[in-house]
Amino acid sequence: MGIYRYTFNRLLQAIPVMLGVVTITFVMANAIPGDPVQIMLGPSPSQTEIEAIRSRYGLNKPLWVRYINYVAGVLTGDFGRSIFYGEPVTTKIAQRMGPTMLLMTSSYAFAILTAIPLGVISAKRRNKPTDHASRFVSLIGVSTPSFWIGLMFILVFSFHFQVLPSTNLIMPWADPVEVRNAATRVDVLVLSARHLVMPMISLGTLQMAALTRIERSSMLEVLSEDYVQLARAYGVKESAILRKHAFRNAQLPIITILGLQLTGLIGGAVLIETVFQINGMGKLIVNSIFRQDYPLIMGTTIMFGAVFVIGVILTDLSYAYIDPRVTYDEVD
Amino acid sequence: MDPILEVRDLQTHFFTADGVVRAVDGVSFDVYEEEIVGIVGESGAGKSVAAKSIMRLVEDPGSIVGGEVRFKGETIVSFEEDENGERTESEEMLSNREMRERIRGREIAIIFQDPMESLNPVFTVGGQLREFIEINRDVGESRARETAVDMLREVGIPEPSERFGDYPHEFSGGMRQRVLIAMALACEPSLVIADEPTTALDVTVEGQILEQVADLQEKYGTSFIWVTHDMGVVAEICDRVNVMYLGQMAERADVDSLFHDTKHPYTDALLDSLPRPDQTVEELKPIVGVMPEAINPPPGCRFHTRCPDAREVCRRTNPEPRDVSGPDERTHRAACLKHEEVFKVDYSASAPIENETSAGFDVGRTSTDTGAVDADGGVHGSRGGADE
Ligand SMILES: Nc1ncnc2c1ncn2[C@@H]1O[C@H](COP(=O)(O)OP(=O)(O)OP(=O)(O)O)[C@@H](O)[C@H]1O
Ligand code: SF4
Ligand SMILES: [Mg+2]
Numbered sequence: 090m091g092i093y094r095y096t097f098n099r100l101l102q103a104i105p106v107m108l109g110v111v112t113i114t115f116v117m118a119n120a121i122p123g124d125p126v127q128i129m130l131g132p133s134p135s136q137t138e139i140e141a142i143r144s145r146y147g148l149n150k151p152l153w154v155r156y157i158n159y160v161a162g163v164l165t166g167d168f169g170r171s172i173f174y175g176e177p178v179t180t181k182i183a184q185r186m187g188p189t190m191l192l193m194t195s196s197y198a199f200a201i202l203t204a205i206p207l208g209v210i211s212a213k214r215r216n217k218p219t220d221h222a223s224r225f226v227s228l229i230g231v232s233t234p235s236f237w238i239g240l241m242f243i244l245v246f247s248f249h250f251q252v253l254p255s256t257n258l259i260m261p262w263a264d265p266v267e268v269r270n271a272a273t274r275v276d277v278l279v280l281s282a283r284h285l286v287m288p289m290i291s292l293g294t295l296q297m298a299a300l301t302r303i304e305r306s307s308m309l310e311v312l313s314e315d316y317v318q319l320a321r322a323y324g325v326k327e328s329a330i331l332r333k334h335a336f337r338n339a340q341l342p343i344i345t346i347l348g349l350q351l352t353g354l355i356g357g358a359v360l361i362e363t364v365f366q367i368n369g370m371g372k373l374i375v376n377s378i379f380r381q382d383y384p385l386i387m388g389t390t391i392m393f394g395a396v397f398v399i400g401v402i403l404t405d406l407s408y409a410y411i412d413p414r415v416t417y418d419e420v421d
Numbered sequence: 422m423d424p425i426l427e428v429r430d431l432q433t434h435f436f437t438a439d440g441v442v443r444a445v446d447g448v449s450f451d452v453y454e455e456e457i458v459g460i461v462g463e464s465g466a467g468k469s470v471a472a473k474s475i476m477r478l479v480e481d482p483g484s485i486v487g488g489e490v491r492f493k494g495e496t497i498v499s500f501e502e503d504e505n506g507e508r509t510e511s512e513e514m515l516s517n518r519e520m521r522e523r524i525r526g527r528e529i530a531i532i533f534q535d536p537m538e539s540l541n542p543v544f545t546v547g548g549q550l551r552e553f554i555e556i557n558r559d560v561g562e563s564r565a566r567e568t569a570v571d572m573l574r575e576v577g578i579p580e581p582s583e584r585f586g587d588y589p590h591e592f593s594g595g596m597r598q599r600v601l602i603a604m605a606l607a608c609e610p611s612l613v614i615a616d617e618p619t620t621a622l623d624v625t626v627e628g629q630i631l632e633q634v635a636d637l638q639e640k641y642g643t644s645f646i647w648v649t650h651d652m653g654v655v656a657e658i659c660d661r662v663n664v665m666y667l668g669q670m671a672e673r674a675d676v677d678s679l680f681h682d683t684k685h686p687y688t689d690a691l692l693d694s695l696p697r698p699d700q701t702v703e704e705l706k707p708i709v710g711v712m713p714e715a716i717n718p719p720p721g722c723r724f725h726t727r728c729p730d731a732r733e734v735c736r737r738t739n740p741e742p743r744d745v746s747g748p749d750e751r752t753h754r755a756a757c758l759k760h761e762e763v764f765k766v767d768y769s770a771s772a773p774i775e776n777e778t779s780a781g782f783d784v785g786r787t788s789t790d791t792g793a794v795d796a797d798g799g800v801h802g803s804r805g806g807a808d809e
Contacts, residue, residue: 313480315538322478322533323526323553323608337543413588414542 092406099402110394111163111387115156118386125172125381146172146384163391169384173377178388181373186392188258189369192361193354195285196293197347204297205343208304212312213331223301230298235357239291239364246287256366258284288365292357296350303346307339314338341412348404355393424451425611425644426475431488431498433467433474442716444470444483446668447741452612457638457645459655459676461691462665463712468648469534471665472614474498475646476529477520492528493611526557530605532615534648536597540589546600547573547585550607557608572607573600577633595626602630606637616648631658652695656680664688667723668715670742674753684745684755686730710777722758729778730759732771740764 126142127134143149146169147158162169168178211223247255259268261281271277311317312335320334321327359371366372370389377385409415429449435442444467452458460468473479475490477497487508490498497520499511515524533539541549547569554565566585573581576599589597598618605613615634619627635658638645647659655662655676662679664672664687672685683689693706710727713719719726725735735758742754743763761768 315533315535316541318478318480319531319533319539320541320553321525322476322531323604324521324524324556325552326521334541338541412543414590 092409095409096402096406099405103398103402106398107391107395108160110398111160111391112156114387114390114394115159118383118390119152121378121381121383121386123381125383128381129172142172146170159387168388168391171377171382171385171388173380173382173385178384181385182370182388182392185368185370185373187260187369188367189358189362189371191258191260191285192288192292192367192369193358195289196296196354196357199289199293200296200300201343201347204300205304205340208301209308209331209336209339211301211305212308215309220305223305227298227301230294230301233294235291235295236360236364238294239288239361242287242291243364253287254284255287258288258365258367258369288361288367291364292354292361295357296354299350300343300346303342304339307342308335311335311339337411341408344404344408344411348401351397351400355397422453424453425493426452426646427489427491428471428475429489429491431471431474431490432486433470433479433483434486435483437482437716440716442483442714443668443718444715445474446715446718447488448663448665448668448670449488449742450663450670450673452644452646454611454644455638455642456660457635457647457658459659459662460646460648460665461650461652461655461662463650463708465667465712465715466650466665467668467715468650468665469616472531472616472646472648475614476525476531477517478531492524495524497524526553526608526610528610529612529614530608530610532598532601532605532613532618534616534618534620536594536601536618536621539601540597542589545586545588546592546597547587550600550604553604554607557610568607569603572603575633575637576600576603576606577629578603595622595630598622598626598630599633602634602637606641606643609641610643612644612646614646614648617650619654620649620651627654634658652691664691667712667718669723669739670754670756671724672753672755672757673742674746674755675751678746678750678753682747682750682753684753684760685757686728686759687724690727690729722756725774726776727778728776730757731774731776731778732758732768733774734758734766734768734771736774738764738766 126139126148129142130138140149147155150158159169166179168182170177171181174181207223207226211220214220242253243255246253259277259281261278263277263281265271265273265277268277268280271280312330314335317330317335320330325334355371358369359375361367362369362371363375370392374386374389374393376382377389428451431445431448432443433445435444446467448467448471450458450460460471462468470479470483474485475492475497477485479485485498487500488498489496489500495515496511496513497515499514500508501511502508540546547566550569550573551562551565554560554568555562558565558568560568570581570585573584578584578596578599584592589600592600598621602615602618605615619630622630631654634645637643647654649655659676661675662673663670664679664685666687671687672679672683674682674684679688680692683692687708690706690708694708696705708727709729713723713726721736721739722728722731723739725731728735738758740756740758742756743760744752745755745760745763746753758764758766758768
């Protein structure tokens with residue numbers, strides 16, 4: 090079976106999973122105590138006002154009817170309207186998705202691009218000073234909460250040295266006209282990078298630390314395999330052994346972990362967006378919970394669920410791409 | 422004629438948390454041009470470690486701690502001793518880079534024990550073959566590819582050009598073993614070290630492969646070191662044999678002499694344990710007891726805990742292999758004190774000792790009375806003590 094069929098099948102399989110996500114989200118959101126209408130209208134609203142809002146958002150119908158309506162809506166791409174903003178949930182998500190995706194992908198990139206070389210070097214110089222240093226960095230990395238790293242960055246680089254901005258993100262593709270202090274595309278890119286660097290490292294450090302250890306042990310394991318010894322026995326250079334004969338095999342566990350760590354990354358994004366005042370999905374979800382904005386809570390949660398499901402599919406796709414023993418047939 | 426490979430008193434030890442494992446502890450043998458030399462011995466005798474030592478492929482926690490390996494005038498392993506008896510690697514030893522560029526693959530190729538683990542699962546079989554040929558024969562990609570396909574055909578892989586792009590998991594064990602043999606031969610080395618290459622295979626496939634190897638060996642004139650624990654395989658393809666026991670050589674002779682004029686009790690035991698057409702299963706005699714650990718080898722002759730001919734003197738003296746050849750024999754060496762005239766010890770006057778064999782066949786295999794032997798192990802001469 091080809092890669093396209095496989096992807097298509099995986100997406101089909103994701104439908105029941107997403108339906109489960111929608112159901113659970115719906116139940117949980119409705120289980121939150123408190124009345125959103127009350128919060129919206131402030132203290133002592135009139136009964137007619139309350140009734141009007143309730144019927145406008147369909148809150149006066151029984152729960153199961155609301156559930157069916159909601160699922161039907163989701164299937165047609167309608168996630169309802171935010172109670173707080175009054176706008177369609179999809180519009181809100183579309184506005185906020187960009188910064189979160191930028192943050193998450195750049196953090197992943199940061200983690201992968203630092204962890205892999207570090208892990209490989211650690212394995213190569215096993216139990217030598219470089220290895221100990223990398224072990225130390227990893228240990229600190231896994232045991233430091235991301236928001237604390239973020240706060241320290243702000244303290245040092247924004248307040249003390251005043252070299253980096255502490256709030257907001259700027260999309261690298263943003264129109265220069267709409268970005269303050271930017272005249273050209275290059276200005277936008279520079280600005281974007283300056284805004285991104287601290288949140289990216291704060292969010293990516295944990296992943297980076299964990300990946301480094303996994304990369305090291307995975308590499309060590311592969312380096313002791315017979316086929317690596319065989320390559321050595323046929324006169325392959327040590328550098329080529331690291332780069333070619335061992336490297337690819339050693340990445341298999343990394344890919345699995347990357348898929349699984351996506352949940353941690355999503356959770357971390359919520360915190361980091363709050364710390365750095367980034368108007369992304371994370372901040373949106375937190376605020377919608379405070380405001381008991383049900384449609385928005387559900388919409389954002391479902392969106393994160395979808396991101397995770399897609400991430401897992403991508404993981405499996407790349408796994409099969411790297412390891413010829415895994416074929417695209419296994420899903421049927 | 423000089424041998425192409427000379428191994429002298431090779432010692433490879435593993436420095437583990439539990440102590441020093443003397444996996445190879447003073448092994449000597451030669452390989453001449455165009456011959457197939459067998460190394461036989463039970464599991465754990467140190468055959469694989471010896472094979473890897475020749476190519477300096479021993480990895481942590483192991484290292485070569487003594488002896489010499491010379492190959493076609495190049496020094497692969499050699500040590501120098503200073504006044505304090507401290508051993509250091511000698512200057513004339515090839516550097517790691519020279520080993521890589523001049524020896525490994527190009528002059529000596531190895532076939533590892535386990536065909537299932539020896540090929541890289543994420544690269545195609547042909548790709549791996551091609552890469553090693555390119556490295557070791559200085560040819561370009563397309564030439565290497567042709568050679569690879571030709572070689573795959575020669576070792577009996579059907580439709581080699583179609584199979585070239587397949588991955589290892591698409592090959593059976595026997596086919597992978599053929600690929601590994603093709604790999605070794607395609608680099609046109611002068612010596613191939615084959616570490617039990619057919620042990621994992623069923624007898625029919627083993628037979629086919631042995632036949633093909635014998636043909637190819639004749640065609641290319643390559644020398645082979647054939648590591649095995651199977652005397653049957655030795656009889657089939659080897660010219661000369663080295664019998665290894667617990668890190669040391671027990672006996673070394675031409676195949677015919679070894680089989681028909683056996684001079685070491687361990688070789689006898691190995692041969693007795695070999696199924697023959699004229700025997701029933703009941704008549705088979707497995708070697709009594711298990712081989713002791715290389716981490717704590719018995720003093721004296723290492724075989725004395727299991728040797729049916731062991732005497733008091735065997736506990737004290739560890740014999741090195743000496744020339745015990747008969748009048749019209751090529752060199753036949755044995756490390757056994759039974760050959761009193763050669764070892765100059767009073768074997769016959771020495772009292773027989775009790776060991777695992779004394780209790781008889783059935784009891785001996787389960788009995789734990791070996792303690793009687795070990796308890797007394799304090800008195801022992803050093804290795805080679807028979808010299809004086
Ligand atoms: N990496 C290692 N660390 C510690 N001990 C080792 C290591 N490799 C081998 N040994 C020890 O060296 C001894 C010889 O092992 P070797 O693999 O050479 O045996 P072998 O004769 O090839 O046996 P087999 O027929 O099972 O392959 C054994 O006692 C083994 O435990
Ligand atoms: S020296 Fe003694 S113990 Fe060793 S093989 Fe000969 S007879 Fe047996
Ligand atoms: Mg072995």
